[in-house]
Amino acid sequence: MVAIITNMLSMCIPFSVALLLASLGEMFNQRAGVFNLGCEGVMAMGAFVGMLIPFLAGKGGAVSQWYNVLGFGAAALLGALFGLFFGVITVTFRAPQGIAGIGLQMFGVGTAGTLFRHFVGGTQSIPGIPDVDIPLLSEIPLIGDIFFSHNVMAYLAYLFVPAAWYILFKTYWGLKIRAVGTNPRAADSMGINVSLTRYEALVVGGALAGLAGAYLSIAQAKMFSDTLISGRGFIAVALVYFGHWHPLQIMGGALLFTLAQTFQTIVQSMGISFPYELAVMLPYVLVIVVLSFTSRNQITAPSALGKPFNREIRT
Amino acid sequence: MDNRIKSLSMEHITKRFPGVLASDDISINVGEGEVLALVGENGAGKTTLMNILMGLYQPDEGRILINGQSVKFRGPEDAFRAGLGMVHQTYMLVPNMTVTENVALGYRNTGKKRFDMKAVRQHIEEISGKYGLSVNPDAYIWQLSVGEQQKVELVKTLCLGARFLILDEPTSALTPQEVDELITLLHKMTDELSIIFISHKLQEVKALSNKVTILRHGKVVFSGNTNDYSSQEIAAKMTGHEIILPKNAGRREKGRCVLSVENAIVMSDRRIPALNGLSLDVREGEIVGLAGVSGNGQRELAEAINGLRRVESGRIVFFGKEISNLSPREIIDEGMGYIPEERNTEGIVPPFSIKENFILKDVSSSTFSSKGFVNGGRIDSAAERLVKRFDIRCPGIETAAGSLSGGNIQKVILAREIERKPKFLVAVYPTRGLDMGAVEFIHSELLKIRESGIGILLISEELDEIMNLSDRIAVIYKGVIQKILDKNEATRERLGILMAGVKEE
Numbered sequence: 001m002v003a004i005i006t007n008m009l010s011m012c013i014p015f016s017v018a019l020l021l022a023s024l025g026e027m028f029n030q031r032a033g034v035f036n037l038g039c040e041g042v043m044a045m046g047a048f049v050g051m052l053i054p055f056l057a058g059k060g061g062a063v064s065q066w067y068n069v070l071g072f073g074a075a076a077l078l079g080a081l082f083g084l085f086f087g088v089i090t091v092t093f094r095a096p097q098g099i100a101g102i103g104l105q106m107f108g109v110g111t112a113g114t115l116f117r118h119f120v121g122g123t124q125s126i127p128g129i130p131d132v133d134i135p136l137l138s139e140i141p142l143i144g145d146i147f148f149s150h151n152v153m154a155y156l157a158y159l160f161v162p163a164a165w166y167i168l169f170k171t172y173w174g175l176k177i178r179a180v181g182t183n184p185r186a187a188d189s190m191g192i193n194v195s196l197t198r199y200e201a202l203v204v205g206g207a208l209a210g211l212a213g214a215y216l217s218i219a220q221a222k223m224f225s226d227t228l229i230s231g232r233g234f235i236a237v238a239l240v241y242f243g244h245w246h247p248l249q250i251m252g253g254a255l256l257f258t259l260a261q262t263f264q265t266i267v268q269s270m271g272i273s274f275p276y277e278l279a280v281m282l283p284y285v286l287v288i289v290v291l292s293f294t295s296r297n298q299i300t301a302p303s304a305l306g307k308p309f310n311r312e313i314r315t
Numbered sequence: 316m317d318n319r320i321k322s323l324s325m326e327h328i329t330k331r332f333p334g335v336l337a338s339d340d341i342s343i344n345v346g347e348g349e350v351l352a353l354v355g356e357n358g359a360g361k362t363t364l365m366n367i368l369m370g371l372y373q374p375d376e377g378r379i380l381i382n383g384q385s386v387k388f389r390g391p392e393d394a395f396r397a398g399l400g401m402v403h404q405t406y407m408l409v410p411n412m413t414v415t416e417n418v419a420l421g422y423r424n425t426g427k428k429r430f431d432m433k434a435v436r437q438h439i440e441e442i443s444g445k446y447g448l449s450v451n452p453d454a455y456i457w458q459l460s461v462g463e464q465q466k467v468e469l470v471k472t473l474c475l476g477a478r479f480l481i482l483d484e485p486t487s488a489l490t491p492q493e494v495d496e497l498i499t500l501l502h503k504m505t506d507e508l509s510i511i512f513i514s515h516k517l518q519e520v521k522a523l524s525n526k527v528t529i530l531r532h533g534k535v536v537f538s539g540n541t542n543d544y545s546s547q548e549i550a551a552k553m554t555g556h557e558i559i560l561p562k563n564a565g566r567r568e569k570g571r572c573v574l575s576v577e578n579a580i581v582m583s584d585r586r587i588p589a590l591n592g593l594s595l596d597v598r599e600g601e602i603v604g605l606a607g608v609s610g611n612g613q614r615e616l617a618e619a620i621n622g623l624r625r626v627e628s629g630r631i632v633f634f635g636k637e638i639s640n641l642s643p644r645e646i647i648d649e650g651m652g653y654i655p656e657e658r659n660t661e662g663i664v665p666p667f668s669i670k671e672n673f674i675l676k677d678v679s680s681s682t683f684s685s686k687g688f689v690n691g692g693r694i695d696s697a698a699e700r701l702v703k704r705f706d707i708r709c710p711g712i713e714t715a716a717g718s719l720s721g722g723n724i725q726k727v728i729l730a731r732e733i734e735r736k737p738k739f740l741v742a743v744y745p746t747r748g749l750d751m752g753a754v755e756f757i758h759s760e761l762l763k764i765r766e767s768g769i770g771i772l773l774i775s776e777e778l779d780e781i782m783n784l785s786d787r788i789a790v791i792y793k794g795v796i797q798k799i800l801d802k803n804e805a806t807r808e809r810l811g812i813l814m815a816g817v818k819e820e
Contacts, residue, residue, distance in 0.1 A: 186407035187409070
């Protein structure tokens with residue numbers, strides 16, 4: 001029993017990384033007042049490009065780790081470009097963000113699948129990236145397995161949580177992001193370029209979503225398929241609300257969701273007679289239930305979320 | 316570098332918005348240490364002019380000169396650099412950030428390169444000490460009262476290096492004590508700064524400014540030294556005619572009682588009793604003014620009468636019929652008219668056009684619709700007539716009601732309620748925040764309604780309004796009526812004492 005629980009918990013961290021990165025990216029978007037529902041599509045593109053590079057380099061066989069690094073880099077760059085593109089649509093042309101986001105999601109998922117069939121096709125796997133045991137710490141019983149025996153990206157992603165907190169609350173850039181997402185008129189009157197700041201947030205958020213996708217294909221599944229993302233982009237959006245736009249609480253949400261997911265995989269693999277469909281539903285039901293009970297905290301929320309800004313339109 | 320602003324002038328400024336000429340060839344001029352009051356009715360174009368000065372809007376024509384040099388502001392950052400700072404009417408603060416963070420937001424644009432919260436904090440303390448503006452640098456904006464937020468705005472503007480202050484209706488949301496405090500503060504600041512302040516409250520204009528410029532419909536109609544003119548003269552120039560607020564002169568004949576509230580107990584939003592067994596009668600053809608410091612149950616009383624709040628116990632009888640806890644629709648159909656406290660959120664649907672707002676309560680009546688289809692032609696002609704009759708200044712009846720000025724929104728509401736020919740009217744703070752011209756108009760309309768034999772319950776904080784209009788004055792305190800005075804017995808002092816909760820005898 002202990003072994004099962006340890007196993008479950010040790011899966012939790014690496015499996016939560018994609019969600020964590022994507023929702024931190026979405027957090028930057030939303031803090032700046034842009035609601036990007038296209039996260040799923042950007043993740044799909046990132047996953048595809050991230051997998052394509054090591055796959056082409058090694059023809060499916062072993063490759064130098066640098067190709068994986070290149071894969072992550074390309075995914076981040078592509079994600080950033082998608083963020084820029086979304087900015088043109090929603091910030092410059094002030095399109096309704098929800099609709100534009102759905103468009104981006106469909107475009108990303110569809111394009112990634114089509115390109116995959118063209119360049120790769122079928123079920124092809126890549127070697128992925130190895131786990132790194134942290135010396136000494138990884139030998140602690142239980143704790144070592146759960147926390148200190150994962151791949152490099154997992155460590156980096158979790159180190160990014162305090163970094164994101166610092167950026168958001170302790171830097172001038174973070175201050176600007178929060179201001180344009182809560183009271184853009186005030187930011188404007190202080191001489192802050194609202195549009196530019198929103199673009200910046202979208203580029204950063206897009207890059208993180210791209211990285212999240214690449215993590216799924218390179219580090220987690222070690223392959224790409226049309227259903228690889230399977231709604232994680234939308235869960236990431238939900239987690240931002242769940243976590244009240246705060247990095248630490250978002251991390252908690254990502255872990256909780258992943259825990260529910262690993263719980264259901266383990267229940268299945270142990271052959272416990274429990275309807276499989278219900279088990280798969282569990283994490284999603286959990287998100288809905290938790291979201292409907294979280295307090296509507298109007299104080300921390302970026303109150304200009306979803307509203308395009310136009311200086312000369314009086315509201 | 317001498318960075319003092321010895322003179323600032325705007326010359327021949329013209330700005331057009333879709334459907335409106337907001338500024339029409341306006342010129343103003345302010346010298347060192349001077350205080351210019353920019354006065355005008357709501358919608359006269361004062362705020363637009365100042366937004367142009369701050370670079371928030373671009374003028375279509377005209378130029379701005381500082382110390383004789385022509386300057387061009389592409390955005391507020393350029394205006395900051397030139398030493399201008401503006402405190403907007405709706406405060407430009409980010410509620411979920413601290414005072415220090417809000418001030419720090421502007422630092423990049425004042426030449427201070429490093430982002431150092433400690434230095435910002437220090438600077439705030441320095442400035443607030445120097446000008447006697449006490450603020451807590453670590454408080455979040457949402458925790459602060461409106462008066463405190465205004466101090467934060469002033470500190471922020473001064474921290475960013477303003478040597479020329481622009482204040483847009485600085486007192487509109489303050490309590491009388493806060494207003495006095497602010498005027499004293501600003502007086503002290505004029506030693507080092509020049510100020511333009513926008514207002515339509517003439518006492519402040521007299522108390523604070525050296526010069527006054529009056530705008531009407533986007534044009535300068537008058538400029539001069541404040542001391543040379545009386546408040547009445549300025550008011551007359553502002554509205555274009557002499558303002559004499561109408562008074563209720565008519566003698567009251569004993570009509571029958573039409574609305575009677577009996578021992579009503581009503582809860583506030585916080586689930587504590589706001590009305591503690593309140594009783595009040597209003598007869599036909601009389602205005603009963605309900606005086607009191609706001610928050611003593613006025614809002615709850617108005618809402619209970621109109622079916623918007625549950626009456627826990629007691630009765631409300633309207634023309635002999637009990638109406639307590641009926642639905643708002645049923646109460647409207649009984650003939651109740653209502654001018655609610657929050658005109659923008661309760662009185663109109665802001666994005667709906669003026670004509671749609673006129674028929675909100677009657678859209679399903681046979682006048683404006685048949686068999687589920689609305690009759691567009693009839694609605695239009697009724698709307699055109701009301702706009703004319705109530706002198707509602709708007710580009711047209713299709714304009715969104717929310718884009719109008721406060722006074723015109725109130726006229727839309729008043730027009731709707733009067734057009735429905737109510738048997739009674741509850742008016743809550745009907746002139747709050749309005750300029751003199753609009754106040755005069757609304758007062759005379761209310762008196763006309765009274766003349767036609769309709770009873771009015773007038774809830775207000777303005778003692779002048781209550782004393783001018785009422786036949787009887789009821790003073791509310793902590794959810795009960797302290798005392799009812801006949802209008803001949805009421806004096807400001809007596810009402811003030813009663814409002815403070817002191818019982819007579």
